[in-house]
Amino acid sequence: DAGVTQSPTHLIKTRGQQVTLRCSPISGHKSVSWYQQVLGQGPQFIFQYYEKEERGRGNFPDRFSARQFPNYSSELNVNALLLGDSALYLCASLRAGGTDTQYFGPGTRLTVL
Amino acid sequence: GQQVMQIPQYQHVQEGEDFTTYCNSSTTLSNIQWYKQRPGGHPVFLIQLVKSGEVKKQKRLTFQFGEAKKNSSLHITATQTTDVGTYFCAGSKAAGNKLTFGGGTRVLVKP
Numbered sequence: 001d002a003g004v005t006q007s008p009t010h011l012i013k014t015r016g017q018q019v020t021l022r023c024s025p026i027s028g029h030k031s032v033s034w035y036q037q038v039l040g041q042g043p044q045f046i047f048q049y050y051e052k053e054e055r056g057r058g059n060f061p062d063r064f065s066a067r068q069f070p071n072y073s074s075e076l077n078v079n080a081l082l083l084g085d086s087a088l089y090l091c092a093s094l095r096a097g098g099t100d101t102q103y104f105g106p107g108t109r110l111t112v113l
Numbered sequence: 114g115q116q117v118m119q120i121p122q123y124q125h126v127q128e129g130e131d132f133t134t135y136c137n138s139s140t141t142l143s144n145i146q147w148y149k150q151r152p153g154g155h156p157v158f159l160i161q162l163v164k165s166g167e168v169k170k171q172k173r174l175t176f177q178f179g180e181a182k183k184n185s186s187l188h189i190t191a192t193q194t195t196d197v198g199t200y201f202c203a204g205s206k207a208a209g210n211k212l213t214f215g216g217g218t219r220v221l222v223k224p
Contacts, residue, residue, distance in 0.1 A: 033212070042117075042201050042214035043156065056211045059114070090155060099144055099205040099212060104155040 003027065004093045004105035012111045013081050021076045021108045023091030031055070031097035032074040034066055035090040037107070043090055049074055050097035078110075086112045115140050117204050119215035126192045127223050134218040136185040136202035143205050145178055145185045146212070151198045159200075194222050 003026035013019050025032050031050040035043035045058035049068035068074045078085055088109050092102035116139040126132045136145065144163045148156035160169055162178035162185060169176045175188040185202055199217040 035214075042203075042216050045211050045213065048211070058211065088155075099146075101146070101158050101161060102156075102212065103158065104148075107155050 004091060004103055006089075006091050006105040006108050008108060009106070010109045010111075012113065014113050015081055015083060017081050017112075018077065018079045019081060019110060021078075021089050021091075021110075022073065023076070023093075023105060024073045025091075025093035026103055029093045029095050029103075030072055031094040031100070032068060032072070033092040033094060033102060034074070034076045035092065035104075036060070036085075037088040037090055039087070046076070048094075048097060050094075055097055081112045083112050086110060115204070115206060115211075115213050117202060117213045117215040119200075119202060119218050121218060122216065124218055124220045125223060126196075126220060128192055128194060130192055131188065131190045132192065132220075133186055133188045134200055134220075136187075136204075136215050138183045138204050138213075140183070140206060142182050145182075145202055145204045147176060147185075147187055148201045148203065148214075149198050150201065150217070154198075156201060189220075192220075192222055194224060196220060197222050 005024045033048040034046040037043045047066045048056040052068045063079045066076045088107045090107045091105045094100040146161045147159040150156045167178040173190045201217045203212045203214040
């Protein structure tokens with residue numbers, strides 16, 4: 001939603017490479033959640049961070065990692081990319097984590113060749 | 114694990130007609146949220162339901178949470194071309210912080 005920024009917008013990588021995606025939440029929000037949305041499916045929960053601590057993890061392999069910085073921005077890292085990692089990666093901004101209303105950013109479209 | 118299913122997967126609606134999309138969870142939910150995603154866009158929050166049997170309205174949209182808190186519905190009256198998009202429900206278990214999304218209902222409006 002308005003105020004949530006993600007970079008880059010689009011990204012093309014090859015199998016085996018590593019990628020870092022970035023997200024800045026709405027000013028005043030202290031939590032971010034990361035989702036993977038494969039074409040034609042609903043978003044799948046990857047991680048939630050609140051006040052720099054991991055508060056939840058979805059069913060994704062250890063190749064996926066994330067962190068949150070003191071300014072509440074966040075990075076999602078994916079190592080050893082597979083073709084199946086091609087998806088729209090969404091960051092959601094939450095005021096206080098948990099199941100608060102999620103304000104989604106525009107997403108990063110990752111294509112793995 | 115928790116599963117959230119939505120039906121129908123696709124909904125072709127004549128402009129001006131009404132339709133309903135349904136959301137069913139395999140487990141009792143703490144709350145349910147609805148989102149709309151336009152083609153090429155990102156999910157946008159519509160509403161959150163928390164209480165058993167709760168009904169909320171937003172103009173032509175009516176949202177309902179089931180008595181058992183395991184299902185929900187979205188009813189749209191007098192469909193307009195601006196209603197085109199995919200509607201997702203997303204639920205969470207009590208005291209959880211993981212939101213599980215359904216597969217969505219893709220709505221196409223015939224003028």
